[in-house]
Each structure stands twice: as C-alpha cells, then as structure tokens.
Amino acid sequence: MPALRHEFFLVAAGLQGIEHLSCRAVRPKATSGWNSAGSEYRPFTSRPVGALCDTCHQRRKRNPAPCAQCGTLRTLVGRTEDGGSICGSCSGADIDFAFACRRCGYPGDIYADGFCTRCIAKDRVHELLSDEDGTVHPQLQPLTEQLGAAQSPTAVIAWTRRSDSAQMLARLAAQHQEITHEILDALPQNWQTIYVRELLVAVDVLPKRQENLARLRLWVNDVLSDLPPHHARVIRPFAEWGVLREARRRADKGRYTAGAASNDRTDIRTAIKFMTWLDDNSITLAGLSQEVLDVWLTSHPAQVRGLSTLIR
Template structure:
C-alpha cells in the first residue's frame, strides 16, 4: 500500500510533477519531465508487459501507456543483485523477495547446527512466498516477531506443547496455524484449549 500523500505546497514548490500534476518535491528528471517522490515510487512498482514486449518493471510512460526503461529512456536501477529479476529493491541491491528470504533463513537457522530444522522448512517456504514481500519484511522485522522466530529455531522439537510454552501472542497463533496447515503440527481444538487454560 502506498503511503498517504502529504498536502501539496504550490508556494514552496511552484513546478508541479509532470505525472500527477501536484506540487511535491521533485526527486527525478526523466525524459517525460520532473517526477515527484510519490510517482517515482509508483513507477518502480509498476509491472507488466510493455507495448514492445518487455516483461518486468515499467517505469516509463509513452502515449499514456506504461513502458520499460529501454523504450522510455529512463535510467533506474531495479535489477536484483541476487536473482537478477527486475523489481523494487531493498537495501543492498536485493529485491524484496530475496531480502525476505535471507531474513527468514537467518531467523529460522539454529546457531548450534547451522541449519534449519526439518519441521521448520515448510514454515520458511511459506514466509518467503508472501505475496507482498515488502509487507512481509515490515512484519518480520518487528522485535517480537524476530524474537519469536529465533526462539522457535532453537526449540528441541516442534509440538503444540512447545508452542504453549512460548509467549502468548497473535504471532504464536499465526505461526502455529501455518505449521498445522502444512501438517507439521496435528490439528487441535484451539478454542477448547484456550477455554481450558482460562478455566484453570
């Protein structure tokens, strides 16, 4: 989701963005004119197949249609240094998908063995395949999520009982649900378990 736009400032910024027509800070000058930060971000996230057949990021506009860098003459780094795909990049020149994959592998690796437990491999694959990898990075970088996954990585085994010993949180139940869905954990009546815990 794009961040909300601030109110435009035609007094301080009299020259409007060539794309949206609003008065925001110009961050790039492309062949079609000055582009504000909001339109710049949108351009990096525009994907598809341009009229000339290129599939990937389409930051340019020709005849009101999105076009690739080559056709539009726009110079923009959207080439992932890890997988080579055209995409919006995170720090280090990696696309969000590769960056998320690296973080997931790091968090689920047991430092003592240098490997990810077999039972956690399906969880890792699911987390890496999030449809919006940048949103996945925002979620996984939260301190409580990072701590939870690190604790899970060093658990002696993956059972409901082990999960019950970890701090109660939405993250715990979300991950429990993923592992149950992939058959790592058996089905369990969580509503009944919560009631029993409350009653106790």
C-alpha cells in the same frame, strides 16, 4: 539516499521543464523539505510517465511488468499515446531504469547491496530460523518457503526485524526440538503465541485443531490454579462436567464458535463471583435457599444467565 535518488531521476532523465502527466497525489505546491543530513529534497520522483508521489513510485518499482512496446519485463516508467506502459529505454529517457537484482536478475525493486526485496526477504527468514551452522530444521522448511515466496517481501523483511512473534519463532527454532501444540500451550497465551500458532498451522507445520475449545481449556486451567481450595472443589467439577463436556460435544459437531467459548467463560466467571459473594455473606452452599438466590439475582441482574448454568 532518498534525496539523491529523487534528484538523480530528475536530472539524469533530463525531464525538467517538460509537461508531465502527474500523479494525483503530487500538487503543484509540493514544496521541498529537509532530510536528516540537511540536504534539500523533493517529496516525489519525476519519470517519463510524469511526476509520481512516493507511493506510486514504490508501486511501479516493486511491480515490474512486460513493456507494452518491447515486451521485456522491466520497471515501467513511461507511457504511450494510447495509454500503454513502457520501459525507460522505449520511452526515450537518457537513463535505463531497469536495475536488476545481482542474484536473481529480477528487474527493479532493489533493496540493498544490489539485491531485490525477494532475495533479501529469503535471506532474513533463513537467518531467523536457522541454527549456528545455517541449517533450518526440516519441520520449519515449509515456513521458510512460504515466507520467502510472500507477495509482499518488504512486509516479511519488516516482520523479521521488528516483530515479537518472529523473535518467538527464532527462540523456538533455537531449541532444536520439534514444535508442538503442547510446547506452545506451555507459553503465555498472549497474541504472540496465538499468532505463531496460527502461522504454523497455516503452513501445515502444526495440525489444525479446535482452537476455541483448546483456548478455553487452557484458560480454565489458569483460572482454577488461582482459586482457594474450597472454591476449586466446586468450580472444577462444574467447569469440567458442566462446561467443558458440553463444549467438547459441540466442537465434535463443528459448532463451537468463539462466541460460544466467550459465553462459557462468562458462566465460569459468574460461578466464581457467586462463590465469593457467598463467602462474603457467610453463607454455605448447604445453606443456599431460594431467598438467598433471589437476593443475588436482584443485586446482579446482568448475570442471571451466567448463574443459571451453575444452578442446574
């Protein structure tokens, strides 16, 4: 299809042998290549405006604008003497480049079956988030509207087809229940979950919350679940009353940043490592002395700050 499209524009517009104002990306030695069907093709498109590289060709096709001569919203493929951009008809080409979407009439940017990328993107999003009878849950309606009106519909189409986060959203929609922060908290806290949460918050499907604090709390719960009981008896109250309480206080004032959350995780990790070191050396907390503490600090100089929170 790319080969046929390029040769179609080159031949039908009758532009061979004409001197063009060429795109800078197109070089005189732009040699031909071979597509998957074994047909020769040119890696650029010729239009009345000149020889265009694929990037410039796609940009003009996807961004129709009013013609400087007739004022009609068209794909602008020509250029006037004073530098204005004009449509194919006004440029005197033998072919009308103003292909329009069969559904919305948008000129140019045809993606498939005569439909533009905007219409295809809306269809793909609706298909992704709808149930068996084609109905989108009312909670997700703002998301479908925002994605359908995105400035880059081709990116939305690719996202619905290939993104793991899109598939996660589809699974959540298929559960036929309201999506909440608590439901997302129960999922693995990987980048897909984080992206889906931020997307739903951005379109007001979910309320905004102090995410740095919330992620710290989820992380603490995961870490504590893997600790041996005698360590958990020490680390749990330290995490709850020594770390999370201070984090909540700072979050209430709007001062709890991602860097602060990272420091708090370091303090808890250091406390766990210190408890493990005491076990390895057969030392109990009751038997902890300044001499023992000095040995730890000497052998772990980079973790002095992290341990100071536990000692306090």
